[in-house]
Amino acid sequence: MRQAEVVIIGAGPAGLAAAKPLLDVGAEVTLIDRSAMLGGQLTKQTHMFFGSEKQHASKRGIDILKLMVEAIETYPNLTVLTETTVVGLYADKVVSCVKDDHYFKIQAQYILIAAGASEKSLPFENNDIPGVYAAGAVQTLMNVYGVKPGDRVIMVGSGNIGLIVSYQLMQAGVQVPLLLEAADTISGYLVHASKIRRLGVDIRMNTSIKRALGETSVEAAEIWQLDENWQGIEGTETIIPCDTICLSVGLAPLTELLQQAGAEVKYVRELGGHVPKINQHYETSLDAVYACGDVAGIEEASSAMISGHIAGIEIALKAGYTVANANDILPRLRHDLRNLREGPHGEKIRIGLKKLGVA
């Protein structure tokens, strides 16, 4: 069996940020990602980031990714396994992987789960016909592979992903006539909403999709208004021609590996679903198994970078390394993270963390 001192599962913003302080102290780090490219969601984020300079605000996600990879790639103590899927995780810290149809196991001393999240779907008639996509999938098609997903898209969901992907669709020359939101207010940043509204996207509250129309692929969306209990109101249906319906209805943390290993998880709606119970050091209920980034609760990428940085330092300390200035850096990072969660858009995460008992 392969041996590794620290295995990081997931090379998105959280995993990449965690690797750096561990590599700095000389730990042997194995970074695993199922994609061919490092970076997770950063690989398709062509927009400028929010936050402060410390989290690379105003830079584009794809450029932040380059900086983060450049910061770690030359370390001799780093092993990178791309196109590698972790298929099992055990409490004795055995990580089983599949790469190129080849199955192998790694015995780790420390494990950090930074697996991120998966997109939620929405139940409606015909939601399985071609042309119904999750927003993140559309973003991957366009921004990673250069494939136009359709010519006329209806976006469902007004969170930041729905708003940003609508904008990027228009940048790719795709029409986005309409964005629907089931709630009564826009849930993402208003600057993103204004940015697409001025480009002609009709943004409608209390509205959702009733069904997709089309024989072999999407030809139209039947939409309707919702009452205060989010139930469709008969008689308010309208049919809007489109070839693509894009769902941006939230993310769910990918905690399956943690659950398989026996880590304690809790369902916290505000954090996106089942999340691991972590302590202030980002350690789960399993000794030496840590979790950070979206897998520990859905947030923005800037938060994932900070939580990854903290988790990396915490693992280095637990492993007995001396981290230079840890007593200054850790409180500062925790302060920055609290700051990102302070405004009205941080309320959900604040409530969620309180429920989880880590706030």
Next chain:
Amino acid sequence: MIEKTGIASLEQVKQEFPDKVVLKKPKAIIECYKEIPCNPCHTSCPFEAIYIPEDINVRPKIDFDKCTGCGICVYNCPGLAIMVTQIKDGKIAMRIPYEFTPLPEVNQTVYVVNRAGERISEAKVTRVQISEKQNKTALIAIELDEQYLYEAITIEVHHGS
């Protein structure tokens, strides 16, 4: 209301503008109506004209005495929520952030649209500014009639016309 439509009301827009006399010189107009954790406008301003405190959720405050209308905040704002506006000889000269390709050309006629995405006028492009440090956010300068001061927000480029 903006929380439901994405469209700022005229009252909201006017609150972000200085007195017209001040606009004899170019000034940045910031339309950041809700607290978000973000501060590049503050950190990018070379004249310390835009202030966001330690808590980066606080909305930016601009000091029009210090603002030179240089436009650096315009391409640094991740929300594309800033433009530069000036009034001269009954016309407004605007510089807006633009992230679509191909870019319009100088002297090209483009549509001017309002915050609801409706065409309100036409204007001539007077300058197209794109450099390495702008990182793909171009600044497009247009000139149009003063009556559109509180309405004009971006442009719509028609290609092949």
